[in-house]
Amino acid sequence: xxxxxxxxxxxxxxxxxxxxxxxxxxxxxxxxxxxxxxxxxxxxxxxxxxxxxxxxxxxxxxxxxxxxxxxxxxxxxxxxxxxxxxxxxxxxxxxxxxxxxxxxxxxxxxxxxxxxxxxxxxxxxxxxxxxxxxxxxxxxxxxxxxxxxx
Amino acid sequence: xxxxxxxxxxxxxxxxxxxxxxxxxxxxxxxxxxxxxxxxxxxxxxxxxxxxxxxxxxxxxxxxxxxxxxxxxxxxxxxxxxxxxxxxxxxxxxxxxxxxxxxxxxxxxxxxxxxxxxxxxxxxxxxxxxxxxxxxxxxxxxxxxxxxxx
DNA sequence: TATTGTTATACTCTATAACTATA
DNA sequence: TATAGTTATAGAGTATAACAATA
Numbered sequence: 001x002x003x004x005x006x007x008x009x010x011x012x013x014x015x016x017x018x019x020x021x022x023x024x025x026x027x028x029x030x031x032x033x034x035x036x037x038x039x040x041x042x043x044x045x046x047x048x049x050x051x052x053x054x055x056x057x058x059x060x061x062x063x064x065x066x067x068x069x070x071x072x073x074x075x076x077x078x079x080x081x082x083x084x085x086x087x088x089x090x091x092x093x094x095x096x097x098x099x100x101x102x103x104x105x106x107x108x109x110x111x112x113x114x115x116x117x118x119x120x121x122x123x124x125x126x127x128x129x130x131x132x133x134x135x136x137x138x139x140x141x142x143x144x145x146x147x148x149x150x
Numbered sequence: 151x152x153x154x155x156x157x158x159x160x161x162x163x164x165x166x167x168x169x170x171x172x173x174x175x176x177x178x179x180x181x182x183x184x185x186x187x188x189x190x191x192x193x194x195x196x197x198x199x200x201x202x203x204x205x206x207x208x209x210x211x212x213x214x215x216x217x218x219x220x221x222x223x224x225x226x227x228x229x230x231x232x233x234x235x236x237x238x239x240x241x242x243x244x245x246x247x248x249x250x251x252x253x254x255x256x257x258x259x260x261x262x263x264x265x266x267x268x269x270x271x272x273x274x275x276x277x278x279x280x281x282x283x284x285x286x287x288x289x290x291x292x293x294x295x296x297x298x299x300x
Numbered sequence: 301t302a303t304t305g306t307t308a309t310a311c312t313c314t315a316t317a318a319c320t321a322t323a
Numbered sequence: 324t325a326t327a328g329t330t331a332t333a334g335a336g337t338a339t340a341a342c343a344a345t346a
Contacts, residue, residue: 048304049305050303060305060306061305061306061307064305064306064307084303084304085304086305087303088304
């Protein structure tokens with residue numbers, strides 16, 4: 001064994017990045033799972049909780065407390081679907097959309113911090129290589145497999 | 151938002167790689183945490199549990215059941231330190247060393263599978279860029295921050 | 301009868317702190 | 324008294340399955 005393989009390195013750096021992101025986003029009083037949900041509702045509003053759960057690859061029961069918390073803080077809204085009243089249609093509130101600006105800013109700062117060791121060219125190269133791996137491995141853009149923990 | 155930043159991509163691909171590794175290593179009836187400990191004991195034998203816990207960044211209490219399991223399977227050995235009998239000195243058994251060969255094979259296959267989308271040159275580039283990030287971020291070689299879960 | 305959302309229960313896992321033994 | 328290892332306890336978090344409302 002020379003050192004550690006690329007797969008281990010990706011996992012190591014990835015876990016570190018996730019940890020740091022958790023800290024940063026915690027300053028906005030959010031968890032990564034909440035950010036993931038907010039991001040999904042922001043880009044594709046009006047979906048039911050079941051649909052969202054499927055896209056996130058998480059059991060539907062976990063969305064309930066997640067949505068509860070965001071709703072209580074006035075970031076997200078449960079609208080009843082008039083056509084099928086079993087379904088909710090989740091939407092961001094104005095306050096929620098406002099918060100997403102801060103989330104985007106945080107994500108950008110996080111990105112720069114993690115890749116601080118690289119030049120712009122190298123950053124682009126890294127991004128491209130990782131994107132190729134992600135595609136080949138069948139990963140859904142924007143969905144973190146380790147959504148699990150709060 | 152154009153797409154997703156490199157930091158997110160690393161975290162996403164990293165979590166996926168960790169997940170796949172967990173599955174693979176499960177075929178040897180091992181968890182990632184066990185592999186991490188075995189690897190550490192293999193490279194630096196004779197250390198106490200406290201010392202190992204410190205290097206893994208985990209509370210010492212978590213090492214107890216971890217070592218218990220490996221000891222029961224005859225992979226690891228708790229030797230009493232003659233000079234200070236409070237301390238154990240952890241060593242791999244012959245069976246443990248044998249198993250590590252299989253672990254190394256598994257890790258290599260895993261590595262190739264994860265980076266299947268890349269050429270050899272690209273693989274090397276990815277490895278170098280990630281290594282630079284890992285060093286700059288102060289990560290300890292071979293230690294996974296997300297050691298947590300079994 | 302099937303489906304959406306919710307609740308309840310059981311289970312896993314972790315960590316804090318108390319305990320034993322050696323020093 | 325201080326440290327290594329262990330055990331016990333309590334807490335957080337998840338998921339499986341039962342439940343209510345609507346279709």
